[in-house]
């Protein structure tokens with residue numbers, strides 16, 4: 330086998346020195362952001378096995394032109410390291426698990442550390458956190474649980490952009506009309522009880538140095554961060570739920586399906602996938618690639634009143 334046909338971790342372990350430039354991979358559009366599973370919600374009567382991925386996160390990434398690799402919890406560090414070298418980014422979804430003790434948080438920590446190391450060494454590996462994923466990133470960066478309770482369980486809000494939003498990597502790629510809708514219309518769905526307040530962010534040197542705040546919101550009492558991006562790493566976090574507008578249909582305050590909301594959702598996914606396109610990681614063979622993809626698992630329909638319309642379940 331020649332160097333260029335090997336996966337990136339295989340290239341490193343094969344002991345080759347830095348290569349001559351490899352031609353682009355055959356299927357350049359093949360992108361594999363991983364979506365991390367998590368422990369089942371308590372009392373989920375549809376559950377098969379012990380962990381799940383809400384299908385909305387899979388559709389969200391697929392809708393922006395990427396294929397998805399489900400990353401299971403409760404795997405070994407070696408397995409995660411191998412997966413890391415095969416995928417082009419990681420999405421940490423919303424949910425409801427312990428941010429310091431769960432298997433979800435353990436796997437998130439492993440990938441976060443791998444991503445830091447890889448990016449430090451000149452590799453490119455983006456991480457996107459949504460809601461719980463946002464909160465998990467804040468815990469991983471500060472090494473503390475600095476979140477506070479807010480009254481934001483089912484409410485759609487407009488983003489209050491900071492001065493840094495315009496020059497941010499994330500929002501500078503958004504069309505003007507989408508930025509305008511985000512700033513003026515109540516189209517970002519909030520379904521969280523915990524938030525990272527501006528106060529705690531400002532008081533924590535690790536968070537302050539690591540993340541740039543792109544938007545905030547308030548529950549009327551506390552101002553919290555709704556969007557942030559890391560200064561030196563391709564890490565992004567939204568406390569709101571862009572994936573719900575196009576893909577979830579529970580009738581509840583805070584759910585929005587307007588054209589503007591769906592359009593804004595697409596631009597967030599498209600931005601994450603455009604970041605994943607910069608990653609050179611690949612699977613070492615087409616067989617390994619096929620076996621890893623989400624298509625091997627059937628989603629389960631959970632009914633019109635379910636908080637997640639469809640879930641993928643894993644052992």
Ligand SMILES: *[C@@H]1O[C@H](CO)[C@@H](O)[C@H](O)[C@H]1NC(C)=O
Pocket residue numbers: 403404405
């Ligand atoms: C996965 O879970 C099983 C059962 O709880 C446990 O015995 C095993 O050690 C776990 N594996 C890892 C890698 O954590």
Ligand SMILES: *[C@@H]1O[C@H](CO)[C@@H](O)[C@H](O)[C@H]1NC(C)=O
Pocket residue numbers: 474475476477478525526528529551
């Ligand atoms: C700040 O963080 C602490 C936890 O260390 C938490 O108890 C408190 O509610 C937070 N305060 C605000 C205003 O976010």
Ligand SMILES: *[C@@H]1O[C@H](CO)[C@@H](O)[C@H](O)[C@H]1NC(C)=O
Pocket residue numbers: 485486487515
């Ligand atoms: C939109 O959100 C604002 C808070 O920023 C709130 O005051 C207003 O009532 C909301 N409007 C609707 C129609 O929900």
